[in-house]
Amino acid sequence: MSRWLTLVVLALVTSAALAIDTEAAFPDAARQERYDRWIHELRCVQCQNAAIADSPVGLASDLRRQVREMIAAGQSDAQIKTFMTERYGDFVLYDPPLTARTYFLWAAPGLLLVVCVGFAVRVIVRRSKAPIDSDPEEPA
Amino acid sequence: MIPELGTLALVLALLLATAQAFFGLAGAHRNRESWMAVATPAVAGVWVFVTFAFGILAYSFVVHDFSVQYVAANSNSELPLLYRIAAVWGAHEGSLLLWIELLATWALLVAALSGGLPIAFRARVLGVLGMIGVGFLLFTLLTSSPFARLIPAAQDGADLNPLLQDPALAAHPPMLYMGYVGTSVAFAFAVAAMLSGKLDAAWARWTRPWTVAAWVCLTVGIALGSWWAYYVLGWGGWWFWDPVENASFMPWLATTALIHSLAVTEKRGLFKSWTLLLAVFAFSLSLLGTFLVRSGVLVSVHAFASDPSRGLFILALLLFFIVGSLTLFAIRAPTLRSEGGFELVSRESFLLLNNALLVAAACLILVGELWPLLMDAFDLGKISVGPPYYNMVFLVPMVPLVLLLGVGMHAGWRRALLKSRQRILLTLAGVAAVLGILIALVGYGGPGTPLTIICFATALFIMASALIEPIEQWRRGQTLPRAALGMAIAHFGVGVWMMGVTGVVSYKVEKDVSLAPGESATIGGYTFKYEGSRQVDGPNYEALEAKVVISRGDKLIAELPTQKRTYRVQKNPMTHAGIDVAWNRDLFVALGDDLGGGKWSMRVQYKPLVRYIWLGAVVMAIGGLVAILDKRYRVRRTADEPALAPGAARKTV
């Protein structure tokens, strides 16, 4: 725990605060957009609770530079992803990969929707067959 | 000497809370009025002692008593008075004391305002609240006392985290905790009903205003946190799907579902066991949030200094209350079947779908939150689940929900009878669609994402639809009952919120630039010119202030100061962004680094409609407040008296 404290405090003191890029934006909007998307998708592995877009630590700005260079060199999204995960594992991706271990995670939205709405629909259909006007509970 | 009085006060509070729990619950069980009568004075006593302890801690901060470890860790001789008081809840131990203080306050309010409730039921409610108090007081006294001494006393304190030295953030925890703790009241009502084995429409009527009150606090608390993040953190972000943010959002979703479910139980006596389950669910999400933030199982920027042994204690509390009440539920729920039907399309079915979608959303966030932990705990690897995932999947339950909202609020009980409103709804839908397209294409030059136009149109439709009933009643010279008016306002607020989110997500522009004095950058049609900088001094910080002049074409829009502060004690550089506010957008400048030669790096942002996010939340909260003030909640009534006099408003909500 104390190690992290040291790192984070030192990082805030010694590095560029506020994660602002000093290089000029890409001349074409498409590549700038890719860059913006990537720096929000990659997790700052040092402070761990922000994307590299928003993290002020040195490693984050190094990683942003890396992304910038790869996009400038024309590398594809898949290549950037491979580069990062080869070094830092899946942890560095804020968008979790679809693997056997994350099937449930990715299936969850559809699954929950079907289960919850299905349950509701079943109750609605059942109640629509019940007598509608008799109701001992309702206050006058 | 004085801090020890604080500990003593907490011990006394613990004893009284135990009495409150025991006599309240056992008294109701054995039907002994003399026992049950102990609960109310016990509640008052707990409140007095907890407030006293809270006051002692605040006093220790105000007078700079650095012999108290908690004060030494979170304060400083130069810290302004306001933040010395806010520092009381700035870290784990103090925030627990705040939790307990608010719990005692809610219990006091319940005791004071529930004179009309049946005696046994009331005693049970107070008893359950007492049990929760006992749990938290034990946790504080045994593992996290804010009154622990530092010997020898520190010369000066470590200062409050500069991020917390801000009025919005000072107010955020009390507001949010009021909401978290407020869910315990609905929980107590639910457990009381389960213990007695009786649940009727009157129970729903008693529970509802307390639930809405907790919901209002949660709404405002979350909005405050989001707004603070936006203007202090300098990134212009307002929601990060951070684990602790999620921990507050999940109870909010569950409580929203609960309010709507209570409406059905109150009106038709239906969905009884489902409402009980929701009340337990909302409170468990609250407790779960408390656990996640303090146990060290999740990485979060908000997480308190964590400790697995503390985590185990909270886990034990969590399991006791939740598994306990859920077991009670399993035993009682089968006996609570209710009769009554409704048509396929009716208010009841809309509300049931509302619940299904809100619960799906809450569960979805829970899965995203816990999946990495699950994988890590079983050595299956480490993954991250962040904004890219949540932003996408959250739409799955939410889009259907907002699409149904505009129509659902007009559905009648048992039979929707939407035919009478059909014409006006279709007209408004058409107008909303056209306006949505116009705003997107003409106002902003094109749809930012495929959903943009749909969201704009839906938001406008919801706002217009929410106004139909109030306007109709007003034109007839009648007044809408407050509950219905509150509902209309709250739903209108949802539409406002949606406008804000859609605008900012679809059309925001962010740019990082490096400017020397005299240079400028342009985004969204606005030109930001850096004029120069100077040094300024604050009470406990030094700052470099830059002046940025914003213009649009020839017109001068604003002169924005933006600061980079260095707090003298903690020495963390902190950005204080400059924000220009207008009715339809924010312009945002945050200072970065000195690049040498007078050049500075800056982040400039154009944020259309962003204020509507928090404005919408405030409107929702106002709607909730108005609804609580409805007459039917105020008249003292037992379960036998009729709830409404004949001839009252045609439709209740």
Add this chain to the structure above:
Amino acid sequence: MWRYFAPAGAFLALGALFGLALWKIGAGKLDIREIKSPLIGKPAPAFVLPSLTDPARQVDSRTLAGKPYLFNVWGTWCGECRAEHSALLAIARMNSVQLIGLDWKDDHQEAVAYLASLGNPYAEVAADNDGRTAINWGVYGAPETFLVSADGIVLEKHIGAISMAIWQQKFAPHLKAGGPS
């Protein structure tokens, strides 16, 4: 009837997960912040960097092949690196493996002075000024120490300060088993 127990059951399962996680954290078997290196079992990333002690020279990873080495990432700005320094000196004295240092984004003068005053356990120190090499090794905080086999495969990684005990438990077994492989 039994389906009403489903919520309680689900919550118990959740509680069990939390209990397991807390127990593992308390027992030191789980560190939620630690990122296990994907490099283990893979070839060590190549690098060519200026030497800290003699900027005219270069430290080339290719020259390190044939013998195992301990790759230690450090900086003068890192408190824990200072704490592990004596352990590094002790390991260097044992002469079972050579130490190669990576001075990560550091001030050269301070780094040289640091080694001069505290002792230099490293056979070579490479200066990583722009952080690219550190990224290639998947470094996310100092100190980090890697054990690389004689044929250039990363065998082990330790995150945090190293000590003699950690050396014995984590690194030494790789060197004894079948000799440096």
